[in-house]
Amino acid sequence: MGLKDSNFIKACYGRNDGPVPIWIMRQAGRYLPEYQAVREKVTFLELCRTPDLIAEVVKQPIDRFDLDAAILFSDILTILEPMGVKVGFPEGGPEIEAPITGPDDINRLIDFDIEAEMPYVMNGVKKIKEILPDKPLIGFAGSPFTVACYLIQGKGSKNFDFAKKFIHKYPSAARRLIDFLSVITARYLKAQVDAGADAVQLFESWGGILSREDFKTMSIDASNKIFGTLASAEAPRILFVNNIAPYLDMIKDVDCEAVGIDYRTSLADAARSLPGKAVQGNLDPAVLFGSVEHVREKTSRLLDSIDDLSRLIFNLGHGIMVETPIESVYAMVEEVHNYRR
Amino acid sequence: MGLKDSNFIKACYGRNDGPVPIWIMRQAGRYLPEYQAVREKVTFLELCRTPDLIAEVVKQPIDRFDLDAAILFSDILTILEPMGVKVGFPEGGPEIEAPITGPDDINRLIDFDIEAEMPYVMNGVKKIKEILPDKPLIGFAGSPFTVACYLIQGKGSKNFDFAKKFIHKYPSAARRLIDFLSVITARYLKAQVDAGADAVQLFESWGGILSREDFKTMSIDASNKIFGTLASAEAPRILFVNNIAPYLDMIKDVDCEAVGIDYRTSLADAARSLPGKAVQGNLDPAVLFGSVEHVREKTSRLLDSIDDLSRLIFNLGHGIMVETPIESVYAMVEEVHNYRR
Numbered sequence: 001m002g003l004k005d006s007n008f009i010k011a012c013y014g015r016n017d018g019p020v021p022i023w024i025m026r027q028a029g030r031y032l033p034e035y036q037a038v039r040e041k042v043t044f045l046e047l048c049r050t051p052d053l054i055a056e057v058v059k060q061p062i063d064r065f066d067l068d069a070a071i072l073f074s075d076i077l078t079i080l081e082p083m084g085v086k087v088g089f090p091e092g093g094p095e096i097e098a099p100i101t102g103p104d105d106i107n108r109l110i111d112f113d114i115e116a117e118m119p120y121v122m123n124g125v126k127k128i129k130e131i132l133p134d135k136p137l138i139g140f141a142g143s144p145f146t147v148a149c150y151l152i153q154g155k156g157s158k159n160f161d162f163a164k165k166f167i168h169k170y171p172s173a174a175r176r177l178i179d180f181l182s183v184i185t186a187r188y189l190k191a192q193v194d195a196g197a198d199a200v201q202l203f204e205s206w207g208g209i210l211s212r213e214d215f216k217t218m219s220i221d222a223s224n225k226i227f228g229t230l231a232s233a234e235a236p237r238i239l240f241v242n243n244i245a246p247y248l249d250m251i252k253d254v255d256c257e258a259v260g261i262d263y264r265t266s267l268a269d270a271a272r273s274l275p276g277k278a279v280q281g282n283l284d285p286a287v288l289f290g291s292v293e294h295v296r297e298k299t300s301r302l303l304d305s306i307d308d309l310s311r312l313i314f315n316l317g318h319g320i321m322v323e324t325p326i327e328s329v330y331a332m333v334e335e336v337h338n339y340r341r
Numbered sequence: 342m343g344l345k346d347s348n349f350i351k352a353c354y355g356r357n358d359g360p361v362p363i364w365i366m367r368q369a370g371r372y373l374p375e376y377q378a379v380r381e382k383v384t385f386l387e388l389c390r391t392p393d394l395i396a397e398v399v400k401q402p403i404d405r406f407d408l409d410a411a412i413l414f415s416d417i418l419t420i421l422e423p424m425g426v427k428v429g430f431p432e433g434g435p436e437i438e439a440p441i442t443g444p445d446d447i448n449r450l451i452d453f454d455i456e457a458e459m460p461y462v463m464n465g466v467k468k469i470k471e472i473l474p475d476k477p478l479i480g481f482a483g484s485p486f487t488v489a490c491y492l493i494q495g496k497g498s499k500n501f502d503f504a505k506k507f508i509h510k511y512p513s514a515a516r517r518l519i520d521f522l523s524v525i526t527a528r529y530l531k532a533q534v535d536a537g538a539d540a541v542q543l544f545e546s547w548g549g550i551l552s553r554e555d556f557k558t559m560s561i562d563a564s565n566k567i568f569g570t571l572a573s574a575e576a577p578r579i580l581f582v583n584n585i586a587p588y589l590d591m592i593k594d595v596d597c598e599a600v601g602i603d604y605r606t607s608l609a610d611a612a613r614s615l616p617g618k619a620v621q622g623n624l625d626p627a628v629l630f631g632s633v634e635h636v637r638e639k640t641s642r643l644l645d646s647i648d649d650l651s652r653l654i655f656n657l658g659h660g661i662m663v664e665t666p667i668e669s670v671y672a673m674v675e676e677v678h679n680y681r682r
Contacts, residue, residue, distance in 0.1 A: 156499065157499075158497065158498075158499050159659075161627075161662055164625070164626075164627035165627055165630040165662070167627065168625075168627050168628055168629075168630045168631035168635065169630045169631060171631070171635075208584075208605070209605075210605070211604050211605060211625040211627075211628075211658075212605065212606075212607060214625070214627075243549075243584065243587075243605075245586040245587040246584075246586040246605040246606050246607070263552050264549070264550075264551070264552060264553065264584075264587040265553075265587050266553060266587070284505070284509075284552040284555070285505075286502075286505035286506055286508065286509050286552075286555075287509055287552075288509075289506040289509045289510045290509035290510065290512070294509065294512075317552075318500075321502055321506070
């Protein structure tokens with residue numbers, strides 16, 4: 001069976017007739033003891049730069065839970081280093097050495113050749129395909145606005161006030177920055193597909209702090225530009241927006257096959273608002289802290305709410321949380337795989 | 342003219358025929374040099390506990406901008422201290438000495454008499470009414486879930502993961518905590534009305550991180566309980582939800598006169614979804630960092646989008662940001678007051 005016939009890829013195109021596929025955002029991560037064992041030996045950055053280790057941690061959750069797709073292990077900010085932006089990853093989250101504070105700072109961002117500067121990512125993709133040849137692999141990148149949030153704020157934030165201010169203080173510079181990041185992001189995802197990724201996901205992790213007007217110019221337009229360059233790649237394109245509800249009516253025209261829905265939004269409403277697109281999501285990751293019965297009940301109720309299972313990819317509605325009980329993950333995956341109408 | 346005939350109070354009841362009223366969330370705050378001058382002399386906590394200073398900072402933005410309503414100055418966490426919970430307010434945001442980590446911790450929360458334990462707030466209300474007798478005064482409280490977020494997390498957070506986990510790990514304890522906080526919050530708002538507040542606003546600042554099911558039990562039910570006890574108070578009741586879009590269909594049945602809409606949501610859609618209720622909002626606070634022309638244009642376009650101005654209260658869609666240029670605020674207020682159809 002080719003990967004095109006896997007339930008995950010078929011669901012992306014709205015023609016799955018097998019069990020509902022499931023993968024988990026941040027499935028390779030700190031909630032897994034075997035991941036922590038790797039991290040005891042190397043820093044986060046070393047891990048992101050070592051193809052063998054990338055492949056090892058990508059395989060861990062697949063071995064454990066029999067998930068329907070693997071996802072590349074990396075960080076949405078790894079593309080900054082070759083632009084000439086120094087990023088550190090201490091415990092508290094990423095830190096950028098010299099954030100962008102005005103229009104002139106954008107000029108110091110370096111355009112670069114992905115394959116030459118980020119070989120560890122493409123070699124990671126190839127290594128994963130070697131050891132997991134039968135599993136669809138999702139490549140990914142952060143959305144231009146999400147990456148710009150960190151570039152401008154300099155670190156994680158509740159509301160990325162600096163980024164929001166920047167958009168209104170320097171509107172044309174903000175568009176210039178988004179355009180620059182869009183070109184590199186498109187190239188980056190294309191390189192991942194060329195190296196072997198079977199699908200791609202664009203993480204709009206922070207677009208949900210924008211007004212609707214700003215979401216249109218800073219996020220929708222950029223997503224379309226990026227996905228447009230991937231249209232002929234024959235790898236389904238997934239857009240994940242954290243906090244998608246305010247913008248749902250704008251998403252239906254985005255040039256992509258599938259949309260990842262966060263846990264706040266009604267998945268059934270989202271499916272109705274996105275005819276012709278697959279939907280992916282959206283169990284609240286916090287649910288996994290309840291009892292196993294609670295996990296099973298919430299999982300099956302979410303499945304019950306969806307009319308058309310042929311275009312559903314089950315997932316959490318946000319990344320899996322640190323300290324998530326492993327038995328909850330087993331219960332959720334089993335519930336999804338055993339679900340029948 | 343009595344305060345019942347003020348444009349603000351009339352708009353709350355959907356029968357304003359004068360210019361659109363405006364007030365600004367966090368209008369007494371760090372963007373004002375005269376507020377900073379007060380804060381150079383006292384700590385935040387001392388300010389919250391000194392009726393004369395409360396009244397002084399409440400009056401500052403009214404004097405400057407001729408806003409249509411004043412709002413009490415306090416913090417949503419001031420109610421914790423008399424419950425026996427120590428709260429500090431260092432620069433980085435509130436810090437709670439011994440957060441709630443499990444069901445048993447809820448038992449140590451002390452029920453208390455508002456007038457006896459928080460006289461500085463009611464005396465602050467009385468003092469404000471003395472020096473601003475012609476201005477409607479809005480009293481306020483944090484919603485039970487928002488207060489619970491801090492109680493459980495111990496400090497500010499991007500996603501209040503501890504609070505979200507708590508709900509699923511200890512569902513009945515979570516409901517017990519929300520019920521306890523609802524009773525005290527209702528009593529607190531009633532005491533503010535008795536002291537002279539002309540309207541009340543409940544700040545659901547963090548409910549927007551909940552799934553729809555959890556929003557129903559943790560937020561909607563609590564808001565109804567609180568507002569129910571205030572039904573006979575003849576002071577309009579405003580519910581503000583930061584990130585309201587995912588829950589808009591549930592809000593129309595909340596027992597209140599007006600709903601504050603955050604900047605992400607279409608104000609026109611919200612008005613349509615909330616027939617019979619006033620809507621309040623929702624210019625993106627980041628807009629005020631643009632040019633004065635930009636501010637005027639965004640303000641008038643927002644006003645243009647609303648069919649029924651009789652039930653509109655103009656506001657920002659979130660608190661005004663530190664370093665907001667004062668000239669932007671003048672431009673926005675003037676634009677709203679001069680707006681005619």
